[in-house]
Every structure is written in C-alpha cells, then in structure tokens.
Amino acid sequence: MLELKNVTKIFNAGTINEKIALDDISLTLNDGDFVTVIGGNGAGKSTMLNVVAGTYTADAGHILIDGKDVTKMSEYKRAKYIGRVFQDPMIGTAADMWIEENMALAQQRGTRRGLSWSITKKDREKFREMLARLDLGLEDRLSTKVALLSGGQRQAVTLLMASMMQPELLLLDEHTAALDPKTAAKVLDITENIVSENKLTTIMITHNMKDALRLGNRLIMMHAGKIIFDVAGEEKQKLTVADLLKKFELASDGTFANDRMLLT
Amino acid sequence: MTALLNALPGAVAQGLIWGIMAIGVYITYKVLDLADLTVDGSMVTGMAVCAMLMANGWNVWPAMLMAFLAGMAAGLVTGIFHTAMGIPAILAGILTQLMLWSVNLKIMGKANQALPARTFDVLITQLRKYEALLILVAFCVVLIAVLYWFFGTKFGSGIRATGCNEKMARAQGIDTNFNKCVGLILSNGIVAFSGALLAQYSGKADINDGRGAIVIGLAAVIIGDALVSRFRPNFIIRLLGVVLGGVVYYIVYQIVIFLGLDTDLLKMLSAVVVAIFLAVPYLKKKYFSHPMKKNKEAA
Structure with missing residues (x-):
C-alpha cells in the first residue's frame, strides 16, 4: 500500500541549522493497516507525514503508494490518493465557505473540476446523512460557514472530508491535540468508526500513549529521524505505557522523555 | 445645487464603469486574497487597445473583446511572475504594471489617443449619459450573473477555496497555482474591459488614466462591503455591493468637487x-x- 524506501529529509542542509528530520527511513504499510506513531518533539513524525503527502519533497529515497512512485509528484496531485487531517483545526477546512461547500470540494478530490455546478440536490442529501452520523447536530447547518464551528466540530467535518472519497491513505497528524479532552475523545471515536467502516489504511500521529496503544493494529516509535520500534498485532496488544516509556528511555540514551511524553 | 444634480448621471455612469473595474479587483483582493497592482496598468491597456483599434477602423465590439484579451494577457504575466517564479504577489503586480507603462505607450505610439464620439461609433459616451447608464447597467447585470455562475461551478469553487485556505485546497487536490493564475487573468480581463468602456465614455485614452486605479477599485470594494455586509449577503449581493460602491465613490467625488x-x-x-x-x-x-x-x- 504505502512504501517508504530509504527516505531522508534534511532541513537547512549545509548550514549551521542543519537538521536531519528523517534519517534513511524505510517503512511498508499493508492494506488496511492502522498505524499509530509516537515519539518526542522533533522525532520526525510530522515530517514523515508531510513527505508522504508531498508538502515536503524527500531529499533521498522513494515513496510508493499502491506501487506507484510519487516521490516527485506535487502535493495537489498526490492528494488524489491521500486524505489528511491536521493538528490545527483551522487548516483542514475553508473557514469562509459553507459546510456543504467544503464537503463538495472534498467530494471532488481526485476528479476533474469542470464547469458543472459544484453542489447538486443529491449531494446535499448525501452530506446531510453523513453529518447526521457524526451526531454533532451539523446536519441542519449545511449553509453555515465553517468559521462558526468549534475546533472539535471542524476536525470531525475534516475527518468526513478526508475519508469520503475512499483515500488509499488517511494521514492524521495529531488531529486531537488542539482539542479539550472530552472533545478529543469524541473526535477519536469518530476517527475509529470512519477508519473501520471504510477499512482505510491509516497513519495517526499522537502524543497520547494510551491512544497509541488502544487504537490501531500497529505502533511505530520514532526518535531522531529514525523508526526505533515497530510492533504489530498481538505483540502490540500486550504492550503497556510502561513498556513504551522504557523503550523510549533506552532509545534516548537515558536522557528521559520530555514532559509532554511523561504527562500523557 | 442644480449643478450638482446635473452632474449626477455622469457620476453614476463613471461609478458603474469603475464598479465593473472594482469587480475585477474583488476577484483578486477578496476571492483570491491577493493584492494585485497590475490593474493600474491593465486598465490603461484596455483603454489603449480599444481606442487604437477603433481609431484604425475596428468595430466597437471586437475592439472591446481585444481589450479584454489584452488585459487577460497582462494578468497571465503577473500570474507567472507570482506562481512560477515565486515573486510575492504585490511585487509581481508592480513589475507587470511597470512593464505595461511601456507596452501602453507602444500600443498608442504616444501618451494619449482621442476617441471622440462624434467621429467614432462608440457604445457609450458622456454626450449621451442616460443611454450610457442603461448600457452600463446591462453590462453589470450580465457580468455579475456570469461570475455568480462561474464561482458556483466545481472549478470556480476551487478558486474560492484557493483564496480561502491554500493548504486545505492543495490537500483536496486543487492546483492552487493554476487557480491563482486564472483568477489574475480573469480579474485583469475585466479591468481592461472597464478601461475600454472608460475610453469610450470619456472620449480618450491617456497613459496617466490608470494611476491609482487600484485605490479606487479597493475603495469601491470596501464601500460595497460596508453597504451589504449586514445582510448576510450571498455572492450576487456582494458583487452588486461592489458596483454600488463604485457609484457611491463617484457621487461622493462629485460632491467633494462641488464643495470646492x-x-x-x-x-x-x-x-x-x-x-x-x-x-x-x-x-x-x-x-x-x-x-x-x-x-x-x-x-
């Protein structure tokens, strides 16, 4: 499904601020994998997602989606295969456009955007049904500007938008980190439903180790631009937070996890 | 006071012409969230192309079409500067504007070209103000209707999304650079078209006529916004507001002149x-x- 082959990404190469964000990473995701990714700040988690999505271009290595080499493909073309939800709820939706307009834009992902009318009556019915299933009362607010929604509502709508065209790959970049705990839990529930319903191959970055353990069938830990731990299936199910902390301590040479890792 | 009232139809007509121009500005400034200064040049390009072609015996309609196309070409240049060459939009517009100064001089071969309504078969002229008003209103209605349709299509929605949230647009597979170019092309085409109207109305094209056009356009957009924003306006009402903004601007302009x-x-x-x-x-x-x-x- 997704293959990263020896991918390297270096920021500010050749300067004093040089930072090797991804250091020769290789990773293969199988169809239907739901991978949670953890790691400290600056471990390269977000860079990995951004290189896959095409926001950054890899400096070395290859990225294949469904066997197709997309390493040099521009971000907007790659979007045909990829649904994304960002950490900042403001990024995933167009604030000044209506909910239905946003959903229509998502529905056209990967299709040719011609001169036919953007939203039909049938679309509207479909959107209403999808929103109703979120159980956030958004189904009667199709012509509300997204700017008027709360962060959690926006993330939920973004999730719908990211998944509605059955992407080959769903990328979630700490998409609940900016939400309060209650809303985060709700959005995570919605995430679980959408992923399992559509059997989406998913990568989810999180700072919450409990979530990383509870969700998905596979877990990856990153540190200093490398994947230092990769477990799946039963082995992952047996894992505890204590195990993860120990792993992390080992990887970071005794300099212990940052506060954020500790707290969660 | 009668002098002011007598000046009113003329002010409204000029306001409508600049209202059409301001719709062009609205597309870049509000829809795409780009400040495009090309318009100071492309406005005159439209005037020059229309005036020169008519002076050379062209019929007014193809002359206006060519003015529209010339403006689109100017927008394309700014679009390429901005998207393909990575120049900030403001600077890209200024560069094209400066280039257009030379281009406009070359088109006219001199600093101005007369287009007197007595000799030429123009569509609108300040000599027949009420007729001009009617025709201009018709142009506004058609333009607003076409733009309402265009920005409601899948492609047009993509342009709106580009201006609203570029990151989101790209994540939804929208070619944001291409869309910005299309927006700039469309905008400058409309601006040049209004220039063609202005040249006919005022009976001349002058190299200096575009100076500060962007400010007048912005003024119309801002006034229009203030006029309609409290009514939860849709796209049609917003564009109508922009045209009205141009009209209000020119009425105020007349009053200020009247006040001495x-x-x-x-x-x-x-x-x-x-x-x-x-x-x-x-x-x-x-x-x-x-x-x-x-x-x-x-x-």
Whole structure:
C-alpha cells in the first residue's frame, strides 16, 4: 500500500541549522493497516507525514503508494490518493465557505473540476446523512460557514472530508491535540468508526500513549529521524505505557522523555 | 445645487464603469486574497487597445473583446511572475504594471489617443449619459450573473477555496497555482474591459488614466462591503455591493468637487479614506475585542 524506501529529509542542509528530520527511513504499510506513531518533539513524525503527502519533497529515497512512485509528484496531485487531517483545526477546512461547500470540494478530490455546478440536490442529501452520523447536530447547518464551528466540530467535518472519497491513505497528524479532552475523545471515536467502516489504511500521529496503544493494529516509535520500534498485532496488544516509556528511555540514551511524553 | 444634480448621471455612469473595474479587483483582493497592482496598468491597456483599434477602423465590439484579451494577457504575466517564479504577489503586480507603462505607450505610439464620439461609433459616451447608464447597467447585470455562475461551478469553487485556505485546497487536490493564475487573468480581463468602456465614455485614452486605479477599485470594494455586509449577503449581493460602491465613490467625488475641494488633493483624499477603512477591522480587533466571546468559541 504505502512504501517508504530509504527516505531522508534534511532541513537547512549545509548550514549551521542543519537538521536531519528523517534519517534513511524505510517503512511498508499493508492494506488496511492502522498505524499509530509516537515519539518526542522533533522525532520526525510530522515530517514523515508531510513527505508522504508531498508538502515536503524527500531529499533521498522513494515513496510508493499502491506501487506507484510519487516521490516527485506535487502535493495537489498526490492528494488524489491521500486524505489528511491536521493538528490545527483551522487548516483542514475553508473557514469562509459553507459546510456543504467544503464537503463538495472534498467530494471532488481526485476528479476533474469542470464547469458543472459544484453542489447538486443529491449531494446535499448525501452530506446531510453523513453529518447526521457524526451526531454533532451539523446536519441542519449545511449553509453555515465553517468559521462558526468549534475546533472539535471542524476536525470531525475534516475527518468526513478526508475519508469520503475512499483515500488509499488517511494521514492524521495529531488531529486531537488542539482539542479539550472530552472533545478529543469524541473526535477519536469518530476517527475509529470512519477508519473501520471504510477499512482505510491509516497513519495517526499522537502524543497520547494510551491512544497509541488502544487504537490501531500497529505502533511505530520514532526518535531522531529514525523508526526505533515497530510492533504489530498481538505483540502490540500486550504492550503497556510502561513498556513504551522504557523503550523510549533506552532509545534516548537515558536522557528521559520530555514532559509532554511523561504527562500523557 | 442644480449643478450638482446635473452632474449626477455622469457620476453614476463613471461609478458603474469603475464598479465593473472594482469587480475585477474583488476577484483578486477578496476571492483570491491577493493584492494585485497590475490593474493600474491593465486598465490603461484596455483603454489603449480599444481606442487604437477603433481609431484604425475596428468595430466597437471586437475592439472591446481585444481589450479584454489584452488585459487577460497582462494578468497571465503577473500570474507567472507570482506562481512560477515565486515573486510575492504585490511585487509581481508592480513589475507587470511597470512593464505595461511601456507596452501602453507602444500600443498608442504616444501618451494619449482621442476617441471622440462624434467621429467614432462608440457604445457609450458622456454626450449621451442616460443611454450610457442603461448600457452600463446591462453590462453589470450580465457580468455579475456570469461570475455568480462561474464561482458556483466545481472549478470556480476551487478558486474560492484557493483564496480561502491554500493548504486545505492543495490537500483536496486543487492546483492552487493554476487557480491563482486564472483568477489574475480573469480579474485583469475585466479591468481592461472597464478601461475600454472608460475610453469610450470619456472620449480618450491617456497613459496617466490608470494611476491609482487600484485605490479606487479597493475603495469601491470596501464601500460595497460596508453597504451589504449586514445582510448576510450571498455572492450576487456582494458583487452588486461592489458596483454600488463604485457609484457611491463617484457621487461622493462629485460632491467633494462641488464643495470646492482643490482637485489636486483628490488622490490624497481617496488614499486616506481607503487607508482608514482598511485599518478599521484591525483596530477594532485590537481595541474592541471581547475575550469572553473567544473563550466561548474555543469550547
């Protein structure tokens, strides 16, 4: 499904601020994998997602989606295969456009955007049904500007938008980190439903180790631009937070996890 | 007072012409969120192309079409500067504007070209103000209808999304660079078209006529916004507001002249008014925001 082959990404190469964000990473995701990714700040988690999505271009290595080499493909073309939800709820939706307009834009992902009318009556019915299933009362607010929604509502709508065209790959970049705990839990529930319903191959970055353990069938830990731990299936199910902390301590040479890792 | 009333139809006609121009500005400034200064040049390009072609015996309709196309070409240049060459939009517009100064001189071969309505079969002229008003209103209606359709299509929605949230647009597979170019092309085409109308109406094209056009366009956009924003306007109403903004601008302009203001100061006045209106939302947010409300939104 997704293959990263020896991918390297270096920021500010050749300067004093040089930072090797991804250091020769290789990773293969199988169809239907739901991978949670953890790691400290600056471990390269977000860079990995951004290189896959095409926001950054890899400096070395290859990225294949469904066997197709997309390493040099521009971000907007790659979007045909990829649904994304960002950490900042403001990024995933167009604030000044209506909910239905946003959903229509998502529905056209990967299709040719011609001169036919953007939203039909049938679309509207479909959107209403999808929103109703979120159980956030958004189904009667199709012509509300997204700017008027709360962060959690926006993330939920973004999730719908990211998944509605059955992407080959769903990328979630700490998409609940900016939400309060209650809303985060709700959005995570919605995430679980959408992923399992559509059997989406998913990568989810999180700072919450409990979530990383509870969700998905596979877990990856990153540190200093490398994947230092990769477990799946039963082995992952047996894992505890204590195990993860120990792993992390080992990887970071005794300099212990940052506060954020500790707290969660 | 009668002098002022007599000047009114002329002011409205000019306002409508600049209202059409301001619709072009609206597309870049509001829809795409780009400040495009190309318009100071492309406005004159439209005037020059129309005037020269008609002076060379062309019929008014193809002459206006060519003016429209010439403006589109100018927009394309700015679009390429901005998207393919990575030049900030403001600077890209300024560069094209400067290039157009030379281009416009070359088109006319001199600093101005007369287009007197007595000799040429123009569509609108200040000699027949009421007829001009009717035709201009018809142009506005058609233009607004076409744009309403265009920005409601899948492609047009993609352009709106590009201006609203570029990251989101790209994540939804929208070619944002291409869309910005299309927006700039469309915008400058409309601006040049309004230039063609202005040349006919005023009976001349002059290399200096475009100076400060962007400010007048922005003024019309801002006034229009103030006129309609409280009514939860849809796209049609917003564009209507922009045209009305142009009309209000020119009526105020006439009143100011009538009151005896030194005409040398008019550009200063326009710029100050636009600066104040642009500052208002910022200052409002800075000094009159309600922190309570913000907390509520976050919940």
